[in-house]
Amino acid sequence: MLEAIRDALDVMMARDPRVVVFGEDVGYFGGVFRATEGLQRKYGPSRCFDTPISETGIVGVAVGMGAYGLRPVAEIQFADYMYPGYDQIVSEAARLRYRSAGEFTAPIVVRMPCGGGIFGGQTHSQSPEALFTHVCGLKTVIPSNPHDAKGLLIAAIEDEDPVIFLEPKRVYNGPFNGHHDQPVVPWSRHPLGEVPDGHYAIPLGQAALRREGAAVTVLAYGTMVHVAEAAVEETGVDAEILDLRSLVPLDVEAIERSVKKTGRCVILHEATRTSGFGAELSAQVQERCFHHLEAPILRVTGWDTPYPHAQEWDYFPGPERVGRALRAVLEG
Amino acid sequence: MTEWGPLSLHVPEPPVRPGGTPDFHHLSIPQAGAVRRPPVDVPAHEIHDLAYSIIRVLNRRGEAVGPWDPGLDAEALKAGLRALLKTRAYDARMMMAQRQGKTSFYMPCTGEEAVACGFQTALAKGDMNFPTYRQQGLLIAQDWPLVDMMCQVFSNERDRLLGRQLPVLYSVREAGFFSVSGNLTTQFVQAVGWAMASAISGDTRVAAAWVGEGSTAESDFHAALVFASVYRPPVILNVVNNQWAISSFQGIAGGESATFAARAHGYGIPSMRVDGNDYLAVHAAACWAVARARRNLGPTLIEWVTYRAGAHSTSDDPSRYRPREESDAWPLGDPIERLKNHLIVLGAWSEERHTQLRAEIEDEVLAAAREAEAHGTLHDGPKPSTAAVFEGVYAEMPRHLREQRQEMGV
Numbered sequence: 012m013l014e015a016i017r018d019a020l021d022v023m024m025a026r027d028p029r030v031v032v033f034g035e036d037v038g039y040f041g042g043v044f045r046a047t048e049g050l051q052r053k054y055g056p057s058r059c060f061d062t063p064i065s066e067t068g069i070v071g072v073a074v075g076m077g078a079y080g081l082r083p084v085a086e087i088q089f090a091d092y093m094y095p096g097y098d099q100i101v102s103e104a105a106r107l108r109y110r111s112a113g114e115f116t117a118p119i120v121v122r123m124p125c126g127g128g129i130f131g132g133q134t135h136s137q138s139p140e141a142l143f144t145h146v147c148g149l150k151t152v153i154p155s156n157p158h159d160a161k162g163l164l165i166a167a168i169e170d171e172d173p174v175i176f177l178e179p180k181r182v183y184n185g186p187f188n189g190h191h192d193q194p195v196v197p198w199s200r201h202p203l204g205e206v207p208d209g210h211y212a213i214p215l216g217q218a219a220l221r222r223e224g225a226a227v228t229v230l231a232y233g234t235m236v237h238v239a240e241a242a243v244e245e246t247g248v249d250a251e252i253l254d255l256r257s258l259v260p261l262d263v264e265a266i267e268r269s270v271k272k273t274g275r276c277v278i279l280h281e282a283t284r285t286s287g288f289g290a291e292l293s294a295q296v297q298e299r300c301f302h303h304l305e306a307p308i309l310r311v312t313g314w315d316t317p318y319p320h321a322q323e324w325d326y327f328p329g330p331e332r333v334g335r336a337l338r339a340v341l342e343g
Numbered sequence: 344m345t346e347w348g349p350l351s352l353h354v355p356e357p358p359v360r361p362g363g364t365p366d367f368h369h370l371s372i373p374q375a376g377a378v379r380r381p382p383v384d385v386p387a388h389e390i391h392d393l394a395y396s397i398i399r400v401l402n403r404r405g406e407a408v409g410p411w412d413p414g415l416d417a418e419a420l421k422a423g424l425r426a427l428l429k430t431r432a433y434d435a436r437m438m439m440a441q442r443q444g445k446t447s448f449y450m451p452c453t454g455e456e457a458v459a460c461g462f463q464t465a466l467a468k469g470d471m472n473f474p475t476y477r478q479q480g481l482l483i484a485q486d487w488p489l490v491d492m493m494c495q496v497f498s499n500e501r502d503r504l505l506g507r508q509l510p511v512l513y514s515v516r517e518a519g520f521f522s523v524s525g526n527l528t529t530q531f532v533q534a535v536g537w538a539m540a541s542a543i544s545g546d547t548r549v550a551a552a553w554v555g556e557g558s559t560a561e562s563d564f565h566a567a568l569v570f571a572s573v574y575r576p577p578v579i580l581n582v583v584n585n586q587w588a589i590s591s592f593q594g595i596a597g598g599e600s601a602t603f604a605a606r607a608h609g610y611g612i613p614s615m616r617v618d619g620n621d622y623l624a625v626h627a628a629a630c631w632a633v634a635r636a637r638r639n640l641g642p643t644l645i646e647w648v649t650y651r652a653g654a655h656s657t658s659d660d661p662s663r664y665r666p667r668e669e670s671d672a673w674p675l676g677d678p679i680e681r682l683k684n685h686l687i688v689l690g691a692w693s694e695e696r697h698t699q700l701r702a703e704i705e706d707e708v709l710a711a712a713r714e715a716e717a718h719g720t721l722h723d724g725p726k727p728s729t730a731a732v733f734e735g736v737y738a739e740m741p742r743h744l745r746e747q748r749q750e751m752g753v
Contacts, residue, residue: 075536076537080540080544098529107522108738109735110507113735171738172738
């Protein structure tokens with residue numbers, strides 16, 4: 012998936028001279044995860060460069076560059092480091108179009124690796140998507156595989172609005188289904204590891220159907236899509252899995268269609284439960300599908316604690332917990 | 344207990360509070376003309392002294408003296424005087440409008456008009472200011488229509504911001520006036536980003552960042568200076584030190600320990616302090632900094648030493664936290680009086696013409712207010728459309744906002 016992200020940046024930098032890429036260690040070194048490797052060499056230091064360790068500054072200058080007319084793609088090294096830049100995202104990027112009645116806009120992309128599964132402890136494992144989905148004026152995107160990552164990132168860069176692009180770092184180098192004791196599978200052995208050459212965009216706001224099923228709808232995104240697939244396979248439950256891909260805008264039609272068909276819904280995310288995006292999904296399903304529901308909506312999420320280090324696999328909502336929820340919702 | 348005794352916390356206090364005699368002894372003011380004018384390509388470390396002095400041009404007799412005299416002709420000076428008077432009259436009219444209930448809120452810049460008005464004349468078309476809420480002079484100095492500004496203050500049907508923004512948080516792209524946020528200092532680092540974009544694009548335009556001394560305490564200020572120091576973009580970093588941040592004197596922002604201009608030293612950014620009530624000094628220093636930016640020599644930080652003669656906004660009463668007489672005791676005087684006296688000394692102006700001009704401007708402002716009011720005020724007359732609430736959150740309205748608009752019934 013890293014190659015797909017790099018490819019998307021490369022494609023866009025080649026197509027559009029307004030695209031500039033920057034962040035901590037992003038230039039010469041190519042980023043700590045190597046998502047920007049080779050871009051500075053190819054496009055020069057004024058289009059791909061290192062920044063001071065200041066998320067306030069990174070997002071703040073991105074807003075100014077966007078207002079000027081560039082298409083900045085800023086990298087926050089870990090989503091967990093985003094908070095100093097949060098004011099610039101929430102109070103500035105998200106509202107600039109509105110407050111200036113369209114005179115100024117911030118067509119920026121803020122990329123940030125998120126999620127756990129790499130023994131990153133509480134400062135390198137967070138999934139803060141709900142902190143962005145709650146903010147009007149932002150779009151929040153989270154791919155689960157290389158094919159989508161490239162198409163969604165291209166769409167995000169071409170979008171006229173600020174887009175938060177969350178990259179589940181545990182699936183950078185291969186799909187991860189939560190079975191941490193099994194060998195890592197590379198993306199080359201996964202159908203969605205196939206990334207077309209050149210330019211293609213996946214419109215923001217369209218969920219992808221990962222598995223058709225009749226018994227229950229599973230709403231997931233990012234790493235949890237793969238966990239859902241493993242849980243479905245292991246339990247034998249005929250579940251329909253929707254990969255949301257974009258949280259705002261949200262594909263409510265796809266959700267509604269599926270839940271009305273299955274009558275049951277399980278919602279997955281790695282982030283903490285209280286006020287997590289699952290709460291919004293649950294409310295949407297209840298508002299739109301109440302008369303079709305045959306069981307309470309269940310959520311499987313990270314616990315409401317900081318992300319622990321040594322107890323990572325006790326915290327991570329793996330296939331066993333998801334499987335239990337699938338069975339429970341069928342019995343309900 | 345150690346041999347040093349117990350510790351105690353230093354909490355800065357202004358020299359006087361209400362009831363006391365105004366005291367500006369802490370402010371050391373050099374003679375007009377006394378500060379040298381270095382070439383624009385001077386290295387930052389060679390002008391550290393300029394951050395601890397004050398560049399001044401107009402002396403007590405109203406003469407322009409010393410190396411910073413910009414040599415403006417009488418017409419340019421009269422245009423400057425007109426901008427200052429118009430800004431003051433505009434503020435007075437809008438303060439009154441707020442008291443009459445025509446708007447919810449207003450913020451005057453009384454006493455510090457010369458900073459924005461003098462600065463704007465150094466910029467060229469296409470340059471971009473990232474102002475705070477107290478730089479209305481940037482618009483007025485370029486003759487931006489007062490009616491347009493007033494319609495924003497009144498949040499009426501002609502409000503170019505569709506009623507969404509608090510009064511005075513203007514946005515006028517075509518006048519090089521970036522949308523004022525209302526959150527402090529956020530725009531400071533954005534100006535640096537805009538200037539970086541100009542440099543990346545091989546453009547010739549420059550940016551001007553604005554902040555008050557109080558909000559230099561925000562981390563965005565530090566971020567802006569770091570990025571300006573690293574990438575050397577064409578930006579002028581303006582710190583308007585008007586001595587007061589609502590009720591907190593400049594010492595609460597760290598002004599006791601060093602000047603705000605001296606903040607730039609740690610970043611290797613050339614900086615200076617300038618008499619912000621001296622129109623000629625403002626214009627000259629602004630031209631110096633803009634020339635540096637235009638010649639790709641990088642950023643300049645300027646601390647404009649001035650005094651907020653009015654309230655912070657219509658929501659506070661300054662006599663509650665500082666002596667009423669403090670404004671009259673301000674040692675750098677009033678910018679309008681000083682420029683007027685200079686024109687009189689030059690033989691290009693008189694008290695009579697001044698009185699006449701003031702009356703003309705007051706009429707002009709009143710006429711503009713009447714025209715703006717005809718388009719509605721906050722609680723009376725035509726208003727911005729209710730449907731506009733849902734527009735412009737995104738470039739295209741997403742489904743959930745369309746649904747919410749229907750729910751509202753518009």
